[in-house]
Amino acid sequence: MLLALISVPSLVRAQPIGPRSAAAPSLDGTLGAGNSPAGDPTSAPYPAAGASDPASAPTPTTRALALGATLIPGVLLHGSGHYVLGRTQAAAKLLAVEAVGLGLLIAGVAPLVAFNASRYLSRSSATLSGLGAGFFVVSSLADLYGVAAPLDSRGSSPLTTPVAEAELGYRLSYAPSNIDHLLVTQLDLRWQRLHLQPSLWHAVAGRNSRQRLMFGYRPYGPIPGDTPANDGSFIELTAAVTAHSFPTKRLTTITYEVFSHGRLDLRRVDPAFEGMFGIMGLGMAAQTFHYADADGSDVSSLLLLRSGFGVYLGGSTPPHGEILSYYDHRHDDYAGGINDRAIGIPGHVGFSGRGYFSSALGMSAMAELGANWITGLSLLVRSPL
């Protein structure tokens, strides 16, 4: 789905893709693909980060009304906030994305209900409903952020990635019956379009340790080197193995997974969405459970699905960063799936953010809520962009 959005811009009436321009378009509702010569990538109508158009800047009253509209009727009619601001085309696009989301959601939930979670249909139902929920939430948050944040305060993505980035951090994992303090080390190594990411999460008390090795290939999007990408949009295909051992529980689990995921800078959909991005990923995994006191192991499949909405902070040079809110369908990690009334079926929700103070140093923070809470901070050290 993300691939389609990136590679077939006309599906979403996107602007021509090209390097960001300093020319700021009018956002009075007349802006659209027709504002720039079709197919002319050098005169793309994207507003640059920091650009503004005083002539069309909404008054505080209008913005307040628009913010209210993102709730009522915006909760049901996504794009209401942009409509109040006069950004009618952007509003229509948000409504369309919401409709796609609802359509997918219904397409997923309907067979789930009709066939009572049939073993033969649950995988496709969960996939469709998860993707649909992702579209639904992204269109809602894009409406809210697009109204709340003036265009001249929006950020943008770096157009290349570092060759190497190291992360050293702390995580607090709270389960009702257990609290773990975890040290996290992770390395991201990129060479051209290849990506290698080993990581280790280790409980200070020694109760568990998680090792993960991920290998990725990025056919599209920012990579290390001197050739900048058009924006932060990317597609990456990954394969990973995760071993999680619990010595005191006499248990080790190993998850083997393939996952394709990506990011779409939403300015491709409409210039009014400058500084925002959506993420989506889909994959499958097999998790094996190895018990010290059992003769055999268990194997259980996992649907991997991730969607989210994020915003860039700052420009392509430091200080800059991004904030992301997301849903992750994983049940095998520290957060797991939401329990209680959700009875474990969905995955978890989370927030993450990262910011770089210089070309080399940065920090990240995260929080996830599933069956367990997990939160933490990391120090980031990277090679120059």
Next chain:
Amino acid sequence: MRATLGRIAIVAVLGLTSCEDRPGSRSMLDMRVGTAQSSSLSAQVKDGLATIRAMDDDSLWLWGGAPLFEVTLTWQGNGPHRIDLILDNALADASFVASSNATVSSQPNEPDDPPTRLRFSVDLPASDTAQLNLVTPDADDTGPYRIALMSDIQEGIDRVHSAFLLINDQPDARFVLGAGDMAISGSRDELLAVQDEMRALSIPYFTTLGNHDVHEDSPWHELFGRGNFRFVFRGVQYSLIDSAAATVDDVAYEWLDQWLEEGRDRVHVVGMHIPPLDPIGARNGAFGSRIEAGQLLSSLASAGVDLTVYGHIHSYYQFDNASIPAIISGGGGAKDEKLDGYGRHFVMIDLGADSGIISTTLVRIDP
């Protein structure tokens, strides 16, 4: 200490958003089951294995949560006193044996009493405590016997009668073991309707609760007792765990650790509503945390559990988890999983202290 303080702090924060029907709240309710006090009489059911439905100085009404249990009665009056005792949801051949300072005698049932109701009169000594032990003639028999496993009645309440009659027809069945979800929303009316239907059963129905049986003001504990409990019958231990929230409360885990240790040398059946792992992993009708699921199953494997039984998924699955045979039977009448070919069903389990788990047999309710 530091970890405990940290936990208290986090719990305090989480408590702001907690619900009354969280599993931790239910564990607290478990601890209150089987205790009552009137003006001069107090009753205490050991391990909460029966619910005290009503009590005054002259009568006691119990709902059995296990085939065998022990009641301690304390009469604080000046002279000897007789009370009427009604026990519902009991084996028909069960009877109370009293401690030497009291006497208990069976009383005839009334015409509209269900087959699982027993009546007794108990003579209590003045200002003293007496113990009543519920026993059966075969309590010490370690030979094979049968139980029925049935869960997830829910919307099927109006037609569960036929299922109960079919269970009555199963030879040598001693009781029904339930893995939860008798109701749709867990309202009092629904639970009482199930109880009313259970009058057709000739054997008792001992069950844990499911996610549909509880809500913020659920009367489950008042009517049917504990969600977490264990009992031993004819040398086989049954440990039932409240997993209705797709997790197990930490207090219940402490109980389970004890029960697993107790059952290490016994044939041991562990039951709960939501299974730790769904055989269809991508569906995840299971614990929210695979980590917790794996750790629980590892504990069961370490303790040599012989059989795990679950409900929640409205179909029939037979598989192994942590090399322990497992059954999911959610065919009590709830909307059934389509395309699976099972429909309404229950499972007969043949087992014994000497022989272990002998066999499990699927019984379809509808022809």
